[in-house]
Amino acid sequence: MMPIVWPILVIVVTVFGVLGVAALSTTLERRLLGVFQDRPGPNRVGPFGLFQIIADAMKMLFKQDWIPPFADKWVFLIAPIIGFLAVLLSFGVVPITPIWGVAGELNVGLLFVFGMLGLGVYSVVLAGWSSNNKYALLGGMRAAAQMISYEVFMGLSVMGVVMAAGSFSIRDIVEAQTNCWFIIPQCLGAVIFLLAGIAETHRLPFDFPEGENEIGAGFHTEYSGMKFGLFYLAEYAGVALSSALITTLYLGGWHGPFLPPFLWFAIKVFLLICFYILLRAALPRPRYDQLMSFGWKVLLPLSLLNILVTGAVILLRAGV
Amino acid sequence: MNIMLELYGLIAIGATALAITRTIPVHGLLYLVVSLLALACMFEQLGAPFAAMLEIIVYAGAIMVLFVFVVMMINLGQPDQLREKGWFAGGAWIGPSVISILLMGLLVYGLNHNTMAVGTVGAVIGPKAVGLTLYGPYILTVELSSFLLLAGLVSAYHIGRRIGGNS
DSSP: OHHHHHHHHHHHHHHHHHHHHHHHHHHHHHHHHHHHTTSOOSOOSSGGGTTHHHHHHHHHHHSOOOOOTTSOHHHHHHHHHHHHHHHHHHGGGOOOSSSOOSSTTOTTHHHHHHHHHHHHHHHHHHHHHHTTOHHHHHHHHHHHHHHHHHHHHHHHHHHHHHHHHTOSOHHHHHHTTSSSOTTTTTHHHHHHHHHHHHHHTTOTTSOGGGOTTTSTTGGGTTOOHHHHHHHHHHHHHHHHHHHHHHHHHHSOTTOOSSSOHHHHHHHHHHHHHHHHHHHHHHOOOOOHHHHHHHIIIIIHHHHHHHHHHHHHHHHHHHHO | OOHHHHHHHHHHHHHHHHHHHOSSHHHHHHHHHHHHHHHHHHHHHTTOHHHHHHIIIIIIIIIHHHHHHHHHHHTOOHHHHHHHHHHHSTTTTHHHHHHHHHHHHHHHHHHHHTOOOOOOTTOOOOHHHHHHHHHTTTHHHHHHHHHHHHHHHHHHHHHHHHHHHHO
């Protein structure tokens, strides 16, 4: 009985944990933005405004769920689902503690994450296309170009970690950081990964697919109610995923002195989510062409250089 | 036989058939993505997770997104949909179907003619062994697949040229 119950428990708790983190980070973001901008933020519902998320969820659920008559109905329906599922599935291969993780030891774990990120692009692109609205289409096309480009740099920047750890399994990568976190030898890769992570989750300052001062609300212009809510949740789950990936790949995952492994993992992820929110508050949005040229002219050579140097160092060490 | 493997195979075949017959290009592309994902699941079931992940990342995640991107860029509308419907009308599909079924029969023959001993699922097979099998016993199948690619190329050229002539 036990061998069946344990994995199911792990899966259910992980899924609801991710949902909870995504939902809570919406409130956290609004409160923190309030702090950064010297105003209270939402502080009326419950202690410290913690129940704001319940109020938001009720609003989303009871709003009229409207599908525009000119939209492509089925594609319009599945687009937000694809995006949310892709992020949720990626969490399956992220090991949280030595004993907790759905499939952390999967030997192609990191590739699985990239596969899911690649499928996540469909969500935004199809939402833009199926809305049959020129602003949504522009947002979808921006999303396709931006996410595909930054997936390249994300994948290349991670190769340094994979070469150093000698494995695609995220659990092995965490184990390889027992003595030295990869952020020290792989600091360049870590910075590129962080930047690509922002572009990949299309968060501010790289939120061009939904740049509201240029193209309405971008790909989700026509979405309302809980279908918009799914996009919203997927964005925050994406931030949590990006933070969890940086934690496991560069910050030693659950490793750390004194405190239990789960607490270390949670602290690192929480600080990274706060950093993402700080970026949103602190940085203005560049232009779309600046984002693309920055990616291909700066990040691509840098990530290739990172691979070259890492490979050379590994070869030299092996030769000695 | 592995039931999941057969299920994924059926999904792949069904999705591919739908991809061919849809008149809205984006729907066709989506079914093609489903078919590629089912193929990736089959690779995984056969004990090749790396190939499965590459299938998802390269084909479903990158190439098909570019296809969708291009289809969105040229923004096909109602007239193109009607034209696609016109291609299916009037028995125009009979000839190509007969040729395709002939080719499929040959492919199935090529695959069954040299039944290789199926290795244990999960065993590691190197690229050299794959290459030798592909260009040894299965050479007929490989060459027939290249027929199919050539036919696709020629028909794409034909369709593209006709539209150019009209405008």
